[in-house]
Amino acid sequence: MDNFGFAISKGRQIDWEANNRKVADFIRENEPSFKLCIACGGCAATCTAGNFTEFSLRELNILIHRGENTKPRDDLKKCMMCGKCTLICPRGVNTRNVIFVARKAYQKFGDYAF
Amino acid sequence: MHFEPFIIPFNLGLYFILIYAVTRSIIWFRDLSRSDKLRLQRGFFGKAFGQSLKEIFLESLIHRKILKTNFRLGYMHMSLAFGWFLLILFGTIEADIFGETHLNAPYKAIFFKYFNPDHGKTFFESGYSFLMDFILAFILSGLFLAVIKRLSPKALGMRKTTRLKTIDKIALTSLWLIFPSRLIAESLTSGAYGTGSFLTGSLGSVLASFLPARAVAYPFWWLYSLSLGTFFVLLPLTRYLHIPTELFLIFMRNSGIRTGDKAGAYSEVQVHSCSSCGICIDQCQLNFSAGINHIQSAYLMKAIRNNDETAEIAYNCLLCGRCDQKCPVGIELSPIRMIQRRSGESENNYINTWKGYFRNRQNLPLQKLTSGISYDFLPENNPQSADILYFAGCMTHLTPSIKNAMTTILNASGLKWSFIDEKGSVCCGRPLMLAGQDKEARELINYNSQIIWKSGAHTLVTSCPICYKVFRESYYLDVEVLHHTQFIRNLIEDDSVKMNFLNKRVTYHTPCELGRNSGVYDEPKEVIRHVARLEKTDFDDKNSLCCGGSLGNIKLSYAKRHQIACDVTGKLTKCDPDCVVTACPLCRKTLAQATSTQVVDICELVAEAIVIPSAKKNTKYNDLRVRESAGIL
Numbered sequence: 253m254d255n256f257g258f259a260i261s262k263g264r265q266i267d268w269e270a271n272n273r274k275v276a277d278f279i280r281e282n283e284p285s286f287k288l289c290i291a292c293g294g295c296a297a298t299c300t301a302g303n304f305t306e307f308s309l310r311e312l313n314i315l316i317h318r319g320e321n322t323k324p325r326d327d328l329k330k331c332m333m334c335g336k337c338t339l340i341c342p343r344g345v346n347t348r349n350v351i352f353v354a355r356k357a358y359q360k361f362g363d364y365a366f
Numbered sequence: 367m368h369f370e371p372f373i374i375p376f377n378l379g380l381y382f383i384l385i386y387a388v389t390r391s392i393i394w395f396r397d398l399s400r401s402d403k404l405r406l407q408r409g410f411f412g413k414a415f416g417q418s419l420k421e422i423f424l425e426s427l428i429h430r431k432i433l434k435t436n437f438r439l440g441y442m443h444m445s446l447a448f449g450w451f452l453l454i455l456f457g458t459i460e461a462d463i464f465g466e467t468h469l470n471a472p473y474k475a476i477f478f479k480y481f482n483p484d485h486g487k488t489f490f491e492s493g494y495s496f497l498m499d500f501i502l503a504f505i506l507s508g509l510f511l512a513v514i515k516r517l518s519p520k521a522l523g524m525r526k527t528t529r530l531k532t533i534d535k536i537a538l539t540s541l542w543l544i545f546p547s548r549l550i551a552e553s554l555t556s557g558a559y560g561t562g563s564f565l566t567g568s569l570g571s572v573l574a575s576f577l578p579a580r581a582v583a584y585p586f587w588w589l590y591s592l593s594l595g596t597f598f599v600l601l602p603l604t605r606y607l608h609i610p611t612e613l614f615l616i617f618m619r620n621s622g623i624r625t626g627d628k629a630g631a632y633s634e635v636q637v638h639s640c641s642s643c644g645i646c647i648d649q650c651q652l653n654f655s656a657g658i659n660h661i662q663s664a665y666l667m668k669a670i671r672n673n674d675e676t677a678e679i680a681y682n683c684l685l686c687g688r689c690d691q692k693c694p695v696g697i698e699l700s701p702i703r704m705i706q707r708r709s710g711e712s713e714n715n716y717i718n719t720w721k722g723y724f725r726n727r728q729n730l731p732l733q734k735l736t737s738g739i740s741y742d743f744l745p746e747n748n749p750q751s752a753d754i755l756y757f758a759g760c761m762t763h764l765t766p767s768i769k770n771a772m773t774t775i776l777n778a779s780g781l782k783w784s785f786i787d788e789k790g791s792v793c794c795g796r797p798l799m800l801a802g803q804d805k806e807a808r809e810l811i812n813y814n815s816q817i818i819w820k821s822g823a824h825t826l827v828t829s830c831p832i833c834y835k836v837f838r839e840s841y842y843l844d845v846e847v848l849h850h851t852q853f854i855r856n857l858i859e860d861d862s863v864k865m866n867f868l869n870k871r872v873t874y875h876t877p878c879e880l881g882r883n884s885g886v887y888d889e890p891k892e893v894i895r896h897v898a899r900l901e902k903t904d905f906d907d908k909n910s911l912c913c914g915g916s917l918g919n920i921k922l923s924y925a926k927r928h929q930i931a932c933d934v935t936g937k938l939t940k941c942d943p944d945c946v947v948t949a950c951p952l953c954r955k956t957l958a959q960a961t962s963t964q965v966v967d968i969c970e971l972v973a974e975a976i977v978i979p980s981a982k983k984n985t986k987y988n989d990l991r992v993r994e995s996a997g998i999l
Contacts, residue, residue, distance in 0.1 A: 344924030
């Protein structure tokens with residue numbers, strides 16, 4: 253087929269069949285403040301790791317809520333737990349514990365183990 | 367014939383606990399590392415021995431430290447421990463002098479009155495009885511306080527007392543029954559024979575006036591023996607194991623053995639030495655400011671002893687070190703907590719066996735929580751060469767005013783310095799360590815170490831006490847690590863910068879990581895006194911409070927943190943100062959949110975006071991930097 257330089261973009265709807273919300277539920281259960289997030293991006297803006305590489309807690313938050321776990325699983329390894337995001341959060345989300353619990357969740361639910 | 371069936375429970379209990387104590391000591395000794403074994407041997411035959419004996423007398427018997435902290439509580443512990451010791455000592459001597467033979471079996475001393483009911487008739491004997499009665503009264507007064515403490519902790523000046531499990535309650539009841547049953551048994555026997563001194567004699571004669579004393583006494587002697595026996599048998603399962611263990615702990619500590627970062631015999635001994643006195647609960651800010659009272663060190667020790675799940679307790683702690691400071695037994699509480707946090711990474715864990723009578727070290731399959739974490743995205747760093755490096759740290763980047771103030775001071779000092787993390791820092795590694803992830807922290811430590819080595823500097827200045835602690839303790843560096851308060855103090859001493867005296871009244875908040883955890887108390891205060899008037903508060907130095915923002919606590923919610931911060935600022939602004947000064951960017955940020963009083967870092971105060979020859983030029987430079995950092999954020 254001729255290459256016209258463009259293609260049909262991939263569907264962006266959330267596929268509830270394929271997505272797995274177990275991790276999101278686990279985090280919400282263990283760190284209830286996870287629910288408070290308004291995705292303002294403050295955490296991503298101040299992030300120590302995000303200063304050097306592509307790492308955004310805001311993005312991970314959205315993906316985890318959707319149940320898309322592959323990227324969050326890999327990205328969470330980059331966090332240095334420095335706690336700046338917790339201080340900056342305008343909603344009082346305990347982001348440090350969110351990451352701590354999320355790592356635990358990925359370890360717990362075998363299919364997403366590191 | 368000197369045998370009575372009621373001595374059987376006591377004898378069984380006593381011989382059980384003696385054999386148990388020896389076995390357990392051997393297990394603990396065997397579990398020590400080789401070097402610790404040598405230390406203990408050297409300590410046992412050296413100077414440490416005398417020291418230990420002295421400490422055992424002062425702490426295990428007199429309970430000097432508890433007396434200093436809380437007199438009523440201390441008296442309670444002292445009367446039970448020292449009183450019981452005296453009762454056993456003088457009881458043994460009594461049985462030896464007044465008994466039929468010398469060197470009696472222990473039960474003869476314990477039940478002396480039963481076997482020698484006529485004792486106490488002559489003058490010398492009655493004098494001795496008076497002494498024994500006095501000791502018993504001493505113990506009973508402590509017991510009275512113990513009962514009151516259970517009912518109302520406030521009466522003994524405590525906010526909270528420890529909660530108990532069923533088995534603890536049984537042991538506690540048997541302990542409480544020992545002395546009253548002895549009193550009644552002795553009184554009745556004395557009443558029947560017309561002996562006894564001011565306590566047993568008078569109570570005995572009253573009881574004997576309307577009771578068949580000799581017949582009623584017998585069941586009470588049984589009760590006395592039974593409660594002693596029960597107490598001895600339950601002792602290894604409860605907190606009362608601290609009675610024999612503390613002696614062992616004192617010898618180990620005086621021999622120079624320390625906790626380290628893995629669970630081992632010493633941490634086990636410490637865990638069992640906790641008497642759950644509750645002083646750590648009283649000291650804990652999570653208790654008195656945030657109303658969380660299930661995570662204090664006493665409960666952690668208990669959870670470890672009982673083999674319960676400790677994660678929830680271990681992570682919910684500010685690690686401010688207030689409890690370490692006040693622990694009357696001298697248990698290294700924070701290091702033990704850190705061991706629990708790391709337990710996911712360690713192969714060795716202690717598991718209860720034999721229904722809790724023993725704990726064995728077992729190799730568990732390693733559960734890797736965080737494997738695969740790597741920071742290989744970090745860029746290659748080529749720092750400028752400089753004499754002095756300034757490492758701001760993550761938290762300082764969140765409080766640009768501190769960064770700017772430090773820039774001003776470093777420029778004014780005229781030294782050759784370099785700002786190594788101007789374009790955003792790599793974390794020092796301590797937050798990861800506090801989360802129990804030492805291996806990952808090591809990666810960051812190596813990265814930062816390389817930068818410092820390459821620069822060839824001789825001094826590293828940091829603004830963040832969290833970084834300061836880890837640079838000093840976990841980095842292998844060839845540089846002098848200074849917190850900026852120490853650095854500024856040195857500048858003042860060398861007279862290399864001139865400062866004005868500001869017309870300000872300030873109070874100082876000691877950051878936990880700088881004060882209690884690193885031992886830097888005086889330098890910050892010297893610097894403050896140089897530029898402002900420092901007011902005293904009730905929470906200076908070792909008694910300082912945590913701001914609530916601590917990275918040590920992973921579980922604490924924002925609301926609770928804020929509650930603690932409000933409490934702290936309330937206490938620090940009692941004398942209505944112009945501003946609260948601190949030496950930590952994290953404390954500054956946390957406290958500033960909780961008060962209307964201005965909160966500043968020491969370096970900001972100094973930067974304000976500093977006299978710069980070309981002041982005009984510098985303000986311009988400062989403005990520029992503020993705008994720059996605003997742009998970054």
